[in-house]
Amino acid sequence: xxxxxxxxxxxxxxxxxxxxxxxxxxxxxxxxxxxxxxxxxxxxxxxxxxxxxxxxxxxxxxxxxxxxxxxxxxxxxxxxxxxxxxxxxxxxxxxxxxxxxxxxxxxxxxxxxxxxxxxxxxxxxxxxxxxxxxxxxxxxxxxxxxxxxxxxxxxxxxxxxxxxxxxxxxxxxxxxxxxxxxxxxxxxxxxxxxxxxxxxxxxxxxxxxxxxxxxxxxxxxxxxxxxxxxxxxxxxxxxxxxxxxxxxxxxxxxxxxxxxxxxxxxxxxxxxxxxxxxxxxxxxxxxxxxxxxxxxxxxxxxxxxxxxxxxxxxxxxxxxxxxxxxxxxxxxxxxxxxxxxxxxxxxxxxxxxxxxxxxxxxxxxxxxxxxxx
Ligand SMILES: Cc1cc2nc3c(=O)[nH]c(=O)nc-3n(C[C@H](O)[C@H](O)[C@H](O)COP(=O)(O)OP(=O)(O)OC[C@H]3O[C@@H](n4cnc5c(N)ncnc54)[C@H](O)[C@@H]3O)c2cc1C
Ligand code: SF4
Ligand code: SF4
Numbered sequence: 535x536x537x538x539x540x541x542x543x544x545x546x547x548x549x550x551x552x553x554x555x556x557x558x559x560x561x562x563x564x565x566x567x568x569x570x571x572x573x574x575x576x577x578x579x580x581x582x583x584x585x586x587x588x589x590x591x592x593x594x595x596x597x598x599x600x601x602x603x604x605x606x607x608x609x610x611x612x613x614x615x616x617x618x619x620x621x622x623x624x625x626x627x628x629x630x631x632x633x634x635x636x637x638x639x640x641x642x643x644x645x646x647x648x649x650x651x652x653x654x655x656x657x658x659x660x661x662x663x664x665x666x667x668x669x670x671x672x673x674x675x676x677x678x679x680x681x682x683x684x685x686x687x688x689x690x691x692x693x694x695x696x697x698x699x700x701x702x703x704x705x706x707x708x709x710x711x712x713x714x715x716x717x718x719x720x721x722x723x724x725x726x727x728x729x730x731x732x733x734x735x736x737x738x739x740x741x742x743x744x745x746x747x748x749x750x751x752x753x754x755x756x757x758x759x760x761x762x763x764x765x766x767x768x769x770x771x772x773x774x775x776x777x778x779x780x781x782x783x784x785x786x787x788x789x790x791x792x793x794x795x796x797x798x799x800x801x802x803x804x805x806x807x808x809x810x811x812x813x814x815x816x817x818x819x820x821x822x823x824x825x826x827x828x829x830x831x832x833x834x835x836x837x838x839x840x841x842x843x844x845x846x847x848x849x850x851x852x853x854x855x856x857x858x859x860x861x862x863x864x865x866x867x868x869x870x871x872x873x874x875x876x877x878x879x880x881x882x883x884x885x886x887x888x889x890x891x892x893x894x895x896x897x898x899x900x901x902x903x904x905x906x907x
Contacts, residue, residue: 563830563831564659564660564661564662564830564831564832564833565593565594565595565659565660566593566657566658566659567588567589567592567593567595567657567658567659568588568589568592568655568656568657568658569586569587569588569589569592569630569655569656569657569658570586570587570653570654570655570656571584571585571586571651571652571653571654571656572585572586572587572629572652573585573631573652574646574650574651574652577633577715577716578712578713578714578715579712579713580635580636580647580713581633581634581635581636581680581681581713581715582633582634582635582636582646582647583619583631583632583633584631584632584633584634584646584651585629585630585631585632586605586629586630586632586656586658587628587629588628588629588630588658589628590627590628592628594622595630595658595659595660595661596618596622596625596630596660596661597622597661598621598622598661598666598667598692599618599620599621599622599666599667599685599688599689599691599692600617600663600665600666600667600685600688600689600805601617601618601660601661601662601663601665601666602615602616602617602618602660602661602662602663602665602685602805602881603615603616603618603630603658603659603660603661603662604616604658604659604660604662604833604879604881605632605642605656605657605658606656606657606658606659607642607645607654607656607657608654608655609645610641610642610645612834612877612879613657613659613833613834613879614642614643614809614879615662615807615833615879615881616632616634616684617632617633617663617681617682617684617685617688617779617805618630618631618632618660618661618684618685618688619631619632619633619683619684619685619687619688620687620688620691621688621691621692621695623695624691624695630658632684633681633683633684633687633715634646634681635680635681637809640809659833662831662833662881662883663805663883663886664886665685665777665779665803665804665805666689666803667689667692667693667777668775668803670700670775671698671699671700672700672773672774672775673700673701673702673703673769673773673774673775674693674700674701674702674703674774674775674776674777675703675705675759675763675769675774675775675776675777675792676689676690676702676703676704676705676776676777676778677705677706677707677755677756677759677776677777677778677779677780677784677788678704678705678706678707678778678779678780679706679707679708679755679779679780679781679784680707680708680713680780680781680807681780681807682778682779682780682781682784682805682807683706683715683716683779684779685779685805686704686777686779687716687719687720689777690702690704690720690723690733691723693728693733694723694726694727694728694733697728698728699728699729699730699731700728700731701731701732701733701734702727702731702732702733702734703734703736703759703763703768703769704720704733704734704735704736705736705737705738705755705758705759706735706736706737706738706755707737707738707740707754707755707756707780707784708737708738708739708740709739709740709741709742710739710741710742710743711739711742711746711748713739714737717735717737720733720735721735736750736751736758737750737751738750738751738752738753738754738755738758739751739752740752740753740754740755754784754787755784755788756784756787756788756791757787757791759788759791760791760795764791764792764795770796771792771795771796771797772796774792774797774801775801775802775803776788776792776797776801776802776803776804777803777804778802778803778804778805779804779805779807780806780807781806781807782806782807782808782812785804785806788804789802789804806882808880808881808882809880810879810880812880812895813880813895814873814875814878814880814895815873815878815882815884815885815893815894815895815897816873816893816894816895816896816897816898816899817838817870817871817872817873817892817893817897817901818892818893818894818897818898819870819871819892819901821890821891821892822870822871822888822890822892823890823892824871825889825890827887827888827889828871828884828887828888828893829871830887831883831884831886831887832883832884833878833879833881833883834877834878834879835877836857836874836877837873837874837877837878837879837884838871838872838873838874838884839857839858839871839872839873839874840857840858840870840871840872841855841856841857841858841870841871841872841874841901842855842856842858842870843855843856844872844901846900850899850900851899851900852872852899852900852901855872855874870901872901873893882895
């Protein structure tokens with residue numbers, strides 16, 4: 535998409551003499567550190583444990599279990615989102631652990647999988663996202679798929695560390711036995727689980743060969759939760775909190791199953807691992823109150839921008855627009871906030887941050903602007 539970087543303001547010449555605005559000013563809640571990959575280990579054939587170490591005295595990038603950060607590597611234009619896989623308390627000072635899975639056709643995960651990446655420099659930014667533990671002691675159903683193990687692992691570590699006696703059924707959906715990992719660590723966490731309650735880890739395999747020695751459950755993980763736990767009354771929708779992490783279709787099905795079992799939306803917490811196949815969110819400027827919350831958490835410098843002079847094609851899609859730099863408009867909104875889908879990494883942090891439901895991937899992509907100049 536062609537973008538114009540010109541300024542139509544009548545005070546253009548005068549404004550150009552002002553000092554350049556600090557690009558960080560719009561992302562105060564998200565800090566960035568340079569770091570180095572100091573551990574790179576295969577957890578399975580296509581999933582890697584990656585530890586990034588940042589310099590002494592650098593920003594603390596994870597506030598609590600369940601949050602995520604973005605990783606940017608040299609040679610790849612945009613960063614990608616990754617959940618912190620351990621509670622901040624379990625990490626060594628200035629270290630951050632991630633579980634990253636190779637996505638077929640994916641750029642950053644393929645870069646990672648190409649060879650041992652220890653010693654590579656990266657830029658790590660965070661914290662982002664609202665996913666995390668609730669403050670009740672209700673039994674938990676946790677469901678993770680693939681690398682969704684990361685955030686759920688951090689969550690169960692936090693329950694154990696807090697010493698809250700609450701039963702936790704941790705379901706993990708994988709294809710085959712060879713895709714399972716972290717089983718020993720979860721076993722030892724279960725042994726330390728707060729007295730009077732239990733952590734049960736239940737892997738469910740969807741593509742395990744029929745004739746293998748696998749004795750555990752088979753099929754889709756969310757279906758197993760329904761048939762073997764909800765329908766039988768082992769867990770009850772009346773007294774339960776649910777936490778999901780992983781691919782969007784797994785979460786969509788899991789949410790449906792749990793709502794049918796009587797949970798309300800307030801009892802269900804999830805982080806969908808969206809990627810470039812997901813739609814970019816859209817800002818509805820008729821709902822936007824210009825509170826700037828989305829700008830405080832945006833994942834890339836140019837993903838959300840003040841824009842004007844949209845040019846559209848016959849279908850109404852934006853083919854070009856003029857980017858307005860807020861530092862040069864005296865705090866007055868020139869026209870409209872706009873998400874540039876070519877800069878967006880589909881982290882959906884802005885959707886979670888918006889207090890007015892003004893951002894959604896379901897909104898009409900034709901910009902509804904406040905003013906046209
Ligand atoms: C909140 C959050 C947390 C996450 N946490 C984790 C985690 O802990 N671990 C983990 O492994 N992943 C996690 N992810 C997913 C991660 O951010 C990346 O999306 C994933 O690693 C793929 O990145 P990639 O660069 O390899 O693939 P990309 O290059 O981004 O491509 C992803 C897929 O989209 C396709 N694609 C690329 N461009 C386009 C396009 N223009 N149109 C259509 N299709 C396209 C590619 O072929 C590929 O199949 C998380 C995502 C979110 C949003
Ligand atoms: S526009 Fe929103 S979803 Fe896209 S990268 Fe920026 S913060 Fe993330
Ligand atoms: S957070 Fe929502 S209401 Fe606030 S500026 Fe962004 S889109 Fe507008």
